[in-house]
Amino acid sequence: MKLSIIVICWNDLKVILDCLRSIYKETTLVEFEIIVSDNCSTDGSVDKIRELFPQVRIVENGANLGFARGNNSGIQHALGEYILILNPDTIILDRALEKWLAFADQRPQAGAFGCRVLNPDGSYQNPARPMPTIPRLLVQTLGLKWLGHISHRLATDGYPGWDGHSEREVGYQSGCCLLFRGDLLRHLGGFDERFFYHGEESDLCLRAWKSGSSILFFPGSEIIHLGGQSVGRFPIRFALETYRSFYRFFLKHYGAKSVHRLRRIFLLNFGIRLIGYRLIYLLKPSDPLKNRLAMYKVALRWHLKLNPDRFIAMGEEPESGYEPLAPPPNMIKAIVA
Secondary structure (H helix, E strand, C coil): CCEEEEEEECCCHHHHHHHHHHHHHHCCCCCEEEEEEECCCCCCHHHHHHHHCCCCEEEECCCCCHHHHHHHHHHCCCCCCEEEEECCCEEECCCHHHHHHHHHHCCCCEEEEEEEEECCCCCECCCEECCCCHHHHHHHHCCCHHHHHCCHHHCCCCCCCCCCCCCEECCEECCCEEEEEHHHHHHHCCCCCCCCCCCHHHHHHHHHHHCCCEEEEEEEEEEEECCCCCCCCCCHHHHHHHHHHHHHHHHHHHCHHHHHHHHHHHHHHHHHHHHHHHHHHHHCCCHHHHHHHHHHHHHHHHHHHCCHHHHHHHCCCCCCCCCCCCCCCCCHHHHCC
């Protein structure tokens, strides 16, 4: 088997059928399998997939396991030389997977691969990012992204002067479409299941880098990523889950001191943005701005009251009114994991 495609599903009936259709339409020259890992959908997704695509293998997880565990459940059944992690809200364009695999076959030094990801209007979505670090987050918080033109170590959420039209090494690729050599992904143990929401792909790619494999971006394949189907605009609960994952990622890869530095950067970030967006809202009020301000207020209070040591050691955190999406994992072992 050349390629295993893992598509995670959680009430994605509105998008997953188009995703599967595009895979079969645009992929005919390589042997592949599709494994849908279903996180206990209740919208009829599984029944409809069985009806329209009986050849798809469905793994029913019986609960919402999150992104990492859900994908790992599918990876355990994968037989492919390559394994593609693919979101259900994506559309494959113009033989993209066949071109991608041909590129990967010619780059044995690389262990994982990204490709061009487009918005529905055809604009570039910027899926390839530098690895998060304390200096990069500080540069981003202070609005000094231009420093990325001076040093690649200070590039923040993109690579200055690069728009995805050329091959290059990248820190990590968005988890909406991430291609791995199967042997490497199995060796790494798949995604770290201590990340329930956000941080899973950057952690996996950093572990690939540490193993001696590079992450290469291929500009010759394109997919559309609809994005935001389940989360919505400025959702506070999901935003807090993102910050929890940041703390766990930095502890795991950069040590305990980085967690305290990260908290200070977050406090600075939300303080600056609350002031700025309040001024904008006074001049031009809108519901999106109101939602953004509400999210920033909750996030600032949460970080002000957070004790990073107790959060990491015991999962203890301040009351925010928004319960975590999953119980806190044991991150003490992350220091040596």
